[in-house]
Amino acid sequence: MTEPTIGQRTSRTEPRDAVPVRHPGRWVAIAVLAVLAAMLVNTVLTNENFRWDVVGEYLLSEPVLNGLKNTLLLTVLSMVIGIAGGIGLAVMRLSPNPVLSSVAALYIWVFRGTPLIAQLLFWNFLSALYPFVSLGVPFGPEFVVFDTNQLINQFAACLLGLGLNEAAYMSEIVRGGIQSVDHGQTEAAGALGMTRTQTLRRVVLPQAMRVIIPPTGNETISMLKTTSLVVVIGYFELLTSVQRIYSTNFQTIPLLIVAAAWYLALTSILSVGQVFVERRFGRGVASGPPGPSLFQMPSFLAQRSSEGTR
Amino acid sequence: MTPMVEAREVCKSFGPTRVLRGVDLVVQPAEVNCVIGPSGSGKSTLLRCINHLETIDTGRLWVDGELMGYRESGEKLYKLHDAELGRQRRDIGMVFQRFNLFPHRTALENVMEAPVVVRGEKKTTAREQAAELLERVGLSDRAHIYPNQLSGGQQQRVAIARALAMKPRLMLFDEPTSALDPELVGEVLDVMRGLAQDGMTMVVVTHEMGFAREVGDSLVFMDDGRIVESGTPFEVLTNPREARTQIFLSKVL
Numbered sequence: 001m002t003e004p005t006i007g008q009r010t011s012r013t014e015p016r017d018a019v020p021v022r023h024p025g026r027w028v029a030i031a032v033l034a035v036l037a038a039m040l041v042n043t044v045l046t047n048e049n050f051r052w053d054v055v056g057e058y059l060l061s062e063p064v065l066n067g068l069k070n071t072l073l074l075t076v077l078s079m080v081i082g083i084a085g086g087i088g089l090a091v092m093r094l095s096p097n098p099v100l101s102s103v104a105a106l107y108i109w110v111f112r113g114t115p116l117i118a119q120l121l122f123w124n125f126l127s128a129l130y131p132f133v134s135l136g137v138p139f140g141p142e143f144v145v146f147d148t149n150q151l152i153n154q155f156a157a158c159l160l161g162l163g164l165n166e167a168a169y170m171s172e173i174v175r176g177g178i179q180s181v182d183h184g185q186t187e188a189a190g191a192l193g194m195t196r197t198q199t200l201r202r203v204v205l206p207q208a209m210r211v212i213i214p215p216t217g218n219e220t221i222s223m224l225k226t227t228s229l230v231v232v233i234g235y236f237e238l239l240t241s242v243q244r245i246y247s248t249n250f251q252t253i254p255l256l257i258v259a260a261a262w263y264l265a266l267t268s269i270l271s272v273g274q275v276f277v278e279r280r281f282g283r284g285v286a287s288g289p290p291g292p293s294l295f296q297m298p299s300f301l302a303q304r305s306s307e308g309t310r
Numbered sequence: 311m312t313p314m315v316e317a318r319e320v321c322k323s324f325g326p327t328r329v330l331r332g333v334d335l336v337v338q339p340a341e342v343n344c345v346i347g348p349s350g351s352g353k354s355t356l357l358r359c360i361n362h363l364e365t366i367d368t369g370r371l372w373v374d375g376e377l378m379g380y381r382e383s384g385e386k387l388y389k390l391h392d393a394e395l396g397r398q399r400r401d402i403g404m405v406f407q408r409f410n411l412f413p414h415r416t417a418l419e420n421v422m423e424a425p426v427v428v429r430g431e432k433k434t435t436a437r438e439q440a441a442e443l444l445e446r447v448g449l450s451d452r453a454h455i456y457p458n459q460l461s462g463g464q465q466q467r468v469a470i471a472r473a474l475a476m477k478p479r480l481m482l483f484d485e486p487t488s489a490l491d492p493e494l495v496g497e498v499l500d501v502m503r504g505l506a507q508d509g510m511t512m513v514v515v516t517h518e519m520g521f522a523r524e525v526g527d528s529l530v531f532m533d534d535g536r537i538v539e540s541g542t543p544f545e546v547l548t549n550p551r552e553a554r555t556q557i558f559l560s561k562v563l
């Protein structure tokens with residue numbers, strides 16, 4: 001037996017000669033599912049209309065990969081904006097300063113309360129509202145003047161739309177996380193002489209992360225697919241690229257399979273990443289982080305296999 | 311000699327509840343002052359006012375000659391900045407009833423945290439010093455363990471080491487043994503006794519009359535937001551003059 005590792009879940013140990021409880025119902029359920037799975041695989045492989053040859057042809061084709069690149073870029077950058085903005089907004093929202101907290105509340109109200117498509121269109125057509133953006137003193141002289149259309153290209157409009165909207169949602173997630181941390185932690189840090197900023201950075205946020213990460217994982221996976229909305233302002237990503245292809249060759253199903261395969265691959269990578277991040281921030285918590293749910297063996301199978309290796 | 315703690319006419323209300331109603335307290339350097347009194351009498355609040363975790367409504371409170379939380383200029387009081395308040399607080403250690411260790415850091419990291427973050431010490435220096443402090447509270451072998459795997463008594467000793475890491479001139483204890491199983495109380499009191507022998511100035515809110523009698527230099531009895539009686543522990547505990555003290559002691563002794 002290995003020593004339980006410090007700060008991680010201690011492995012449950014049982015006497016060697018204990019007979020495990022039998023679960024016949026589980027074996028019946030597994031048999032039923034196995035038959036259904038076999039039927040599914042059969043039809044997917046034998047039905048000609050799936051056109052796996054087309055799927056293979058387009059999976060790594062240039063337009064698809066270009067779309068994929070944009071999906072990734074938009075997801076990563078919007079989430080960075082969203083998380084950074086979300087933390088800032090959450091801190092403002094919780095500030096004792098009423099001006100800061102109402103500004104944050106107003107922001108959240110507006111950005112959560114209006115459709116994302118409308119926001120994307122708004123940023124794209126900002127030049128209609130303000131043809132020029134200038135830096136200067138209000139009602140006073142202007143120092144620099146930019147053409148809005150040059151300042152905010154399509155890509156920037158996508159980022160603003162997705163990122164600023166995400167910040168509003170993230171701020172509520174971060175706020176929940178911060179509020180979940182015991183007030184005694186803030187007091188202990190204050191009594192040691194830490195400033196509010198130090199307390200937030202070193203004591204509160206690291207503990208809040210445990211609560212913040214799972215919904216942030218959700219947000220990121222959801223963002224992966226939400227990026228397809230940029231089509232409304234004429235930009236493109238994975239789904240748009242695929243649509244463009246099947247609108248000319250009419251191989252709708254195979255191309256949707258191409259897109260789905262990529263989305264699933266990215267989602268899997270993100271889920272695995274999330275497990276590691278959760279472990280990192282789960283240190284020092286009694287039950288430890290929940291185990292890796294994605295590829296976890298059902299416990300009764302794990303038990304069998306360990307019996308086999310004895 | 312400047313008193314380590316000097317409170318003059320300190321009043322404090324939470325909304326309509328008047329929790330402190332004019333408290334005067336003087337604690338000299340190297341003195342161990344014990345505070346006893348019934349639940350809700352304002353003991354914790356008084357302690358928390360000393361390091362400005364609570365602001366006081368009226369009166370004045372000095373620690374080592376410095377007005378806590380404010381700068382006085384002419385007739386006016388100016389609130390101190392966050393950083394200036396931090397500078398005052400780093401000289402005052404506080405130990406809480408519920409330990410309040412940082413759960414995401416090991417015992418050693420808990421003790422290192424403030425010297426590194428607040429005083430900007432090098433990690434290597436802070437680590438050595440933290441290891442020494444853990445040895446002093448008898449926990450060298452638990453250095454790399456997270457708080458949730460320590461017993462209550464061990465957690466409280468880590469919490470004391472964490473407060474000592476800032477080399478405080480004053481230590482505040484708020485019922486440090488009240489959350490502990492009876493058999494763990496002794497190990498924490500032993501550490502505190504050692505501190506007192508080393509000449510640390512301490513204000514200790516406690517229900518441990520034995521400890522107060524043995525280690526305390528002075529003792530105050532609080533009731534209903536006031537200090538009703540004060541003197542040496544021996545005087546107050548064996549010969550209380552006030553009726554309210556007598557009633558309280560007859561219940562707890």
Ligand SMILES: Nc1ncnc2c1ncn2[C@@H]1O[C@H](COP(=O)(O)OP(=O)(O)OP(=O)(O)O)[C@@H](O)[C@H]1O
Pocket residue numbers: 324327329347348349350351352353354355356
């Ligand atoms: N943050 C707060 N808000 C409102 N009321 C409070 C607050 N903190 C304390 N009080 C009230 O102030 C009174 C004194 O509280 P305090 O904690 O100082 O008592 P105590 O003497 O430490 O009692 P105990 O022995 O139970 O710890 C209590 O009536 C309590 O309800």
Ligand SMILES: [Mg+2]
Pocket residue numbers: 353354355484485
């Ligand atoms: Mg109390």
